[in-house]
Amino acid sequence: MLLETIFFYLFAAGVVLSAVGVVFLRNPVHSALSLVLAFVFSACLWLMLQAEFLALILILVYVGAVMTLFLFVVMTINLDADIKKQTFVHYLPFGLLLMALLAALLLFVLKPAHFLSIGQPIIQDQDYSNVQVLGKVLYTHYVYPFELAAVLLLVAIVAAISLNPRQPSNKKTQNTEKQLYIKRADRVRLLSMPTEKKP
Amino acid sequence: MIHDIFILIYTLIKVVLITLPLLLFVAYLTYLERKIIGYIQGRIGPNRVGIYGLAQPFADFFKLLTKELIIPTASNRYLFLIAPVLALVPALAAWAVIPFSEGLVLSNINAGLLYLFAISSLGVYGILIAGWASNSKYALLGAMRSAAQTISYEIAMGFAFVGVLMASGTLNLQDIVLHQQGGILHWFWIPLLPLFFVYWVSAVAETNRAPFDVAEGESEIVAGFHVEYSGMTFAIFFMAEYANMILVSAIAALLFLGGWLSPFENIPVLDAWFDWVPGFAWLLLKTSGFLFLLIWLRATFPRYRYDQIMRLGWKVLIPITILWIVVLGFSIESHLGPWFTEERMAITHDTFVG
Numbered sequence: 001m002l003l004e005t006i007f008f009y010l011f012a013a014g015v016v017l018s019a020v021g022v023v024f025l026r027n028p029v030h031s032a033l034s035l036v037l038a039f040v041f042s043a044c045l046w047l048m049l050q051a052e053f054l055a056l057i058l059i060l061v062y063v064g065a066v067m068t069l070f071l072f073v074v075m076t077i078n079l080d081a082d083i084k085k086q087t088f089v090h091y092l093p094f095g096l097l098l099m100a101l102l103a104a105l106l107l108f109v110l111k112p113a114h115f116l117s118i119g120q121p122i123i124q125d126q127d128y129s130n131v132q133v134l135g136k137v138l139y140t141h142y143v144y145p146f147e148l149a150a151v152l153l154l155v156a157i158v159a160a161i162s163l164n165p166r167q168p169s170n171k172k173t174q175n176t177e178k179q180l181y182i183k184r185a186d187r188v189r190l191l192s193m194p195t196e197k198k199p
Numbered sequence: 200m201i202h203d204i205f206i207l208i209y210t211l212i213k214v215v216l217i218t219l220p221l222l223l224f225v226a227y228l229t230y231l232e233r234k235i236i237g238y239i240q241g242r243i244g245p246n247r248v249g250i251y252g253l254a255q256p257f258a259d260f261f262k263l264l265t266k267e268l269i270i271p272t273a274s275n276r277y278l279f280l281i282a283p284v285l286a287l288v289p290a291l292a293a294w295a296v297i298p299f300s301e302g303l304v305l306s307n308i309n310a311g312l313l314y315l316f317a318i319s320s321l322g323v324y325g326i327l328i329a330g331w332a333s334n335s336k337y338a339l340l341g342a343m344r345s346a347a348q349t350i351s352y353e354i355a356m357g358f359a360f361v362g363v364l365m366a367s368g369t370l371n372l373q374d375i376v377l378h379q380q381g382g383i384l385h386w387f388w389i390p391l392l393p394l395f396f397v398y399w400v401s402a403v404a405e406t407n408r409a410p411f412d413v414a415e416g417e418s419e420i421v422a423g424f425h426v427e428y429s430g431m432t433f434a435i436f437f438m439a440e441y442a443n444m445i446l447v448s449a450i451a452a453l454l455f456l457g458g459w460l461s462p463f464e465n466i467p468v469l470d471a472w473f474d475w476v477p478g479f480a481w482l483l484l485k486t487s488g489f490l491f492l493l494i495w496l497r498a499t500f501p502r503y504r505y506d507q508i509m510r511l512g513w514k515v516l517i518p519i520t521i522l523w524i525v526v527l528g529f530s531i532e533s534h535l536g537p538w539f540t541e542e543r544m545a546i547t548h549d550t551f552v553g
Contacts, residue, residue: 161514
């Protein structure tokens with residue numbers, strides 16, 4: 001039990017520190033990496049609550065895919081590090097307002113009474129499989145919303161792949177299909193020519 | 200408390216027992232690659248250090264260890280040094296769930312396949328951070344290419360995994376292998392043949408190996424993301440690449456070729472003859488076969504053009520996987536034998552354990 005408590009506080013401190021880092025680090029790339037760290041630590045916390053499916057999906061989707069693309073963009077557009085500092089004060093009133101709204105909302109949902117009533121987390125026995133439990137709920141109780149969301153995402157991915165930018169007809173681009181089907185006979189013509197002078 | 204610490208130490212010993220042979224395998228894989236490509240190209244390969252050049256990996260290791268570590272002045276010092284570690288750690292951490300034989304696994308977790316997928320998706324960070332922290336145009340270009348390529352092929356790879364978990368009905372790697380019991384025709388490579396192919400192509404792309412090695416691209420962008428690295432930092436990138444090669448080969452053997460199961464299962468005479476071979480040896484043999492294939496591919500194919508890599512990933516591999524998942528769904532529902540018979544699909548985790 002003691003080890004678990006130690007690890008909990010370690011990961012919790014990790015989440016908080018890296019979240020603070022996202023806001024306060026000067027360099028946008030450092031901020032993004034700090035966000036990655038925050039995701040990893042929260043996945044560790046979920047893992048300690050035996051929610052292994054959610055924890056691994058968080059790593060897979062947010063850390064493995066979303067943040068990679070995020071870093072990709074942040075690295076390429078080469079943000080000036082100073083801009084962030086100037087705008088930080090500039091947007092402060094607006095930010096404070098948003099923060100107050102969010103805090104009020106959170107207080108409304110998570111009343112202080114909730115915190116006091118939470119004791120030790122429920123520990124499931126060895127046979128408990130988070131994936132199985134989640135699957136049972138998803139495929140029975142929520143089967144229609146779940147399937148609908150899945151089809152929606154599939155349509156989105158098909159649309160994204162097929163909707164390449166339409167080029168104007170006079171624009172010259174590579175025609176990959178044509179390039180791939182090219183044969184040697186299309187490009188090279190082998191001739192046998194008689195030599196002009198007899199040696 | 201004492202009990203907890205005892206378990207912790209015991210686990211650490213097991214980790215060392217997995218990692219050390221793995222690193223030795225990585226060292227000799229570099230030797231094997233040079234030898235095999237050498238013979239393919241009509242050369243001899245390394246043959247100066249030790250008998251048949253067998254001490255070559257250690258000579259290389261000590262050379263790299265004693266070389267000067269150069270850190271570019273305009274680079275981001277901490278990220279520059281942490282990047283090789285971030286590349287190597289996922290390649291080693293993934294071995295925690297790989298079952299070497301029945302019951303011989305460090306951590307037999309239920310979401311094993313998902314864990315593998317999540318961990319292998321982290322490998323790109325090492326390359327991405329190395330490319331950015333080097334503060335060099337070529338390194339950044341290599342990192343960008345690698346990030347785009349990894350994201351694209353991860354989707355196809357994920358769909359291939361979906362096919363495997365549909366066929367076996369579990370995410371637990373040990374149960375996936377046990378679902379393929381019954382001889383070479385019962386392995387998943389037959390019902391999942393297109394997914395097997397898609398997995399292998401995306402695995403080659405994920406490890407940034409030729410013909411998908413645009414992240415390095417020696418002839419275009421010098422050496423890509425590790426152009427600024429020297430000595431041991433470079434060696435760690437190298438080790439990460441080879442550890443990843445072994446990993447994707449082992450996963451291919453586990454998911455599609457029956458892992459540690461003997462290929463002679465249920466064949467009258469041969470089954471008895473090869474009964475003494477431990478399961479681990481079969482897994483090693485299958486993994487080595489895939490590793491040879493990786494090296495063979497490198498020696499055979501020229502590098503893919505970048506736009507064609509994207510086209511292959513998004514417009515060829517992903518549609519194939521989606522189509523085959525539908526086909527697979529129908530064949531599972533109609534209990535197509537010998538893979539999806541009712542008895543086979545009814546097998547659950549409890550049957551194996553109890």
